[in-house]
Amino acid sequence: MREANRIxxxxxxxxxxxxxxxxxxxxxxxxxMEGCAKLIQAxxxxxxxxxxxxxxxxxxxxxxxxxxxxxxxxxxxGVNLKKVFEMVEKVRNDGCNIPIVxxxxxxxxxxxxxxxxxxxxxxIGIDGLIIPDLPYEEQSALQxxxxxxxxxxxxxxxxxxxxxxxxxxxxxxxxxxxxxxxSMGVTGxxxxxxxxxxxYLEKVKSVSNIPIMMGFGIRTxxxxxxxxxxxxxxxxxxxxxxxxxxxxxxxxxxxxxxxTFKAEMNQK
Amino acid sequence: xxxxYTGEFGGQFVSESLMNTLGExxxxxxxxxxxxxxxxxxxxxxxxxxxxxxxxxxxxxLSEKYGTKIYLKREDLNHTGAHKINNVIGQILLAKRMxxxxxxAETGAGQxxxxxxxxxALFNMECTVFxxxxxxxxxHLNVMRMEMLGAKVVSxxxxxxxxxxxxxxAIRTWAKTAEDTFYVIGSAVGPYPYPKMVKEFxxxxxxxAKKQFMEKEGKLPDVVMACVGGGSNSIGMFAxxxxxxxxxxxxxxxxxxxxxxxxxxxxxxxxxxxxLHGMRSYLLQDEDGNIELAxxxxxxxxxxxxxxxxxxxxxxxxxxxxSITDKEAMDALLELCxxxxxxxxxxSAHALAYAFKKAKTMKKNQTxxxxxxxxxxxxxxxxxxxxxxxxxxx
Numbered sequence: 034m035r036e037a038n039r040i041x042x043x044x045x046x047x048x049x050x051x052x053x054x055x056x057x058x059x060x061x062x063x064x065x066m067e068g069c070a071k072l073i074q075a076x077x078x079x080x081x082x083x084x085x086x087x088x089x090x091x092x093x094x095x096x097x098x099x100x101x102x103x104x105x106x107x108x109x110x111g112v113n114l115k116k117v118f119e120m121v122e123k124v125r126n127d128g129c130n131i132p133i134v135x136x137x138x139x140x141x142x143x144x145x146x147x148x149x150x151x152x153x154x155x156x157i158g159i160d161g162l163i164i165p166d167l168p169y170e171e172q173s174a175l176q177x178x179x180x181x182x183x184x185x186x187x188x189x190x191x192x193x194x195x196x197x198x199x200x201x202x203x204x205x206x207x208x209x210x211x212x213x214x215x216s217m218g219v220t221g222x223x224x225x226x227x228x229x230x231x232x233y234l235e236k237v238k239s240v241s242n243i244p245i246m247m248g249f250g251i252r253t254x255x256x257x258x259x260x261x262x263x264x265x266x267x268x269x270x271x272x273x274x275x276x277x278x279x280x281x282x283x284x285x286x287x288x289x290x291x292x293t294f295k296a297e298m299n300q301k
Numbered sequence: 302x303x304x305x306y307t308g309e310f311g312g313q314f315v316s317e318s319l320m321n322t323l324g325e326x327x328x329x330x331x332x333x334x335x336x337x338x339x340x341x342x343x344x345x346x347x348x349x350x351x352x353x354x355x356x357x358x359x360x361x362x363l364s365e366k367y368g369t370k371i372y373l374k375r376e377d378l379n380h381t382g383a384h385k386i387n388n389v390i391g392q393i394l395l396a397k398r399m400x401x402x403x404x405x406a407e408t409g410a411g412q413x414x415x416x417x418x419x420x421x422a423l424f425n426m427e428c429t430v431f432x433x434x435x436x437x438x439x440x441h442l443n444v445m446r447m448e449m450l451g452a453k454v455v456s457x458x459x460x461x462x463x464x465x466x467x468x469x470x471a472i473r474t475w476a477k478t479a480e481d482t483f484y485v486i487g488s489a490v491g492p493y494p495y496p497k498m499v500k501e502f503x504x505x506x507x508x509x510a511k512k513q514f515m516e517k518e519g520k521l522p523d524v525v526m527a528c529v530g531g532g533s534n535s536i537g538m539f540a541x542x543x544x545x546x547x548x549x550x551x552x553x554x555x556x557x558x559x560x561x562x563x564x565x566x567x568x569x570x571x572x573x574x575x576x577l578h579g580m581r582s583y584l585l586q587d588e589d590g591n592i593e594l595a596x597x598x599x600x601x602x603x604x605x606x607x608x609x610x611x612x613x614x615x616x617x618x619x620x621x622x623x624s625i626t627d628k629e630a631m632d633a634l635l636e637l638c639x640x641x642x643x644x645x646x647x648x649s650a651h652a653l654a655y656a657f658k659k660a661k662t663m664k665k666n667q668t669x670x671x672x673x674x675x676x677x678x679x680x681x682x683x684x685x686x687x688x689x690x691x692x693x694x695x
Binding site: 090091092093094095097098101105108113114115138139140141143144145165166167168169170171191192193194195196197199203214216217218219 | 316320480574579
């Protein structure tokens with residue numbers, strides 16, 4: 034029997050409560066596999082709504098310096114897709130129910146094999162995929178396989194400030210949430226959002242039937258204040274990685290950050 | 302498959318923020334190559350500025366020694382010393398036509414960077430070149446040339462600090478600045494329409510060679526050969542011969558220290574298809590699907606992938622791909638110096654080395670054209686160090 038997807042389930046709950054979603058990104062396998070598993074559990078406890086797990090890749094062209102460095106470090110430590118699957122499987126067996134999204138590059142999926150990848154994700158409970166170098170026009174091969182696989186993850190659609198006339202096409206069959214990239218280029222550009230950011234988000238919101246999330250360059254709830262009423266949630270990646278590294282992966286710091294961001298973002 | 306593919310290879314594996322840019326580029330390029338004014342301007346600069354056409358030279362002493370007629374297509378005689386300028390003139394004219402004011406480029410050996418800096422100076426554009434920190438060390442002379450030409454050279458410190466990483470950084474910068482910046486890709490790689498664009502702007506090599514060969518020999522050559530890194534000089538050299546089924550096409554990859562050592566750059570010899578730099582093609586990958594570092598004494602062939610059309614030509618068996626080690630290439634380089642008085646680029650010496658092997662299997666009345674893609678001046682330091690190490694000079 035098909036269970037509801039964890040992302041869709043969570044977003045439905047948040048909508049009922051009239052709350053915005055808080056989404057974090059962390060590079061898988063840092064500080065090490067065990068530490069990463071603990072951080073996932075801590076984040077669930079602290080109230081992160083959806084967790085993005087970055088699968089390290091040698092050539093992360095959509096990422097800025099912070100995530101590049103984290104990805105490089107993880108590869109040096111031997112992190113790979115198989116080990117991440119094992120870690121997530123263990124976390125799920127320990128009762129963790131937070132929606133998990135893999136953020137990864139298409140070569141990693143293609144190398145593993147599309148069908149085997151879809152089946153494995155479904156089996157261990159990966160709920161979504163964000164693949165920044167797989168634009169809409171290249172998605173059909175993977176999408177067909179996901180459609181055929183029970184409990185397969187949702188392929189999340191990304192929209193950019195320059196997507197313009199492409200937006201209706203991108204959103205037509207989109208599920209889960211729409212990932213609105215806040216600026217041109219790469220992750221982690223410290224709140225230097227695109228000049229037409231609000232207009233662009235309003236345009237996406239007007240076309241979308243599903244929640245829209247904003248990511249790239251967000252550090253605190255104050256950064257998203259100008260667009261708080263347009264978006265349904267925020268994604269923090271590079272800043273979150275910096276925070277973890279600077280605090281030596283302190284569980285307390287991570288929890289406090291998540292709780293503060295969520296509270297501020299949801300202030301009425 | 303859509304028109305962005307050649308067989309199963311190619312495509313557009315870039316972020317959503319570049320998809321409209323690629324669409325605009327494709328439209329502008331297709332209009333431009335059908336516009337006779339644009340093509341006239343392109344050929345005007347190739348003739349008056351680059352110095353085309355380049356000779357198709359019958360290498361007499363080599364032919365004598367190896368027992369078959371060996372012609373060299375002298376791309377080394379182009380302005381800036383290699384075939385790279387052909388494509389740069391085309392792309393920068395296109396950038397101008399599209400109203401862009403800035404260009405960026407990646408470079409490995411520095412030849413494409415120098416060519417882009419040259420074109421940018423000629424057409425008054427702001428130019429930034431991304432180059433791996435390690436390549437900056439290896440190719441200091443070209444860094445100086447780019448700076449003299451007014452370009453800004455950005456040292457890339459990420460991953461392996463070589464061409465692959467310089468390309469990543471150029472793609473990142475392009476994604477940020479595409480609104481006013483044109484990315485000039487030098488090799489037959491990248492997302493569609495780049496591989497097609499590079500092929501069209503390098504096609505001039507084989508248009509000339511075919512005509513010149515007809516004039517001299519009154520027939521088609523038996524073999525056409527070129528070195529393959531990303532594959533720009535080879536795709537240009539093959540273009541006009543692809544439909545001539547009796548002409549054997551051979552691409553020569555860099556075997557580095559030997560394919561069996563794992564330290565090489567022969568993506569098609571041992572690679573498998575994957576996705577990098579916006580395209581699906583053969584790539585060197587490790588057991589986790591990460592891209593492996595390429596190894597070659599030639600910085601211009603030191604790339605872990607290959608252009609998608611070459612991948613297609615390989616699988617469809619229209620072209621054959623072989624590989625040559627550092628040592629074989631350096632021996633061939635010295636041989637060309639001594640027998641013909643031409644110092645070739647180390648890249649081109651890979652094609653020569655295989656040409657010598659191939660010639661031994663051919664008959665006296667048979668013929669081949671080897672693309673001499675560039676001159677060896679830029680390699681003086683590498684050549685010196687190599688032969689010192691090997692004891693050749695002593």
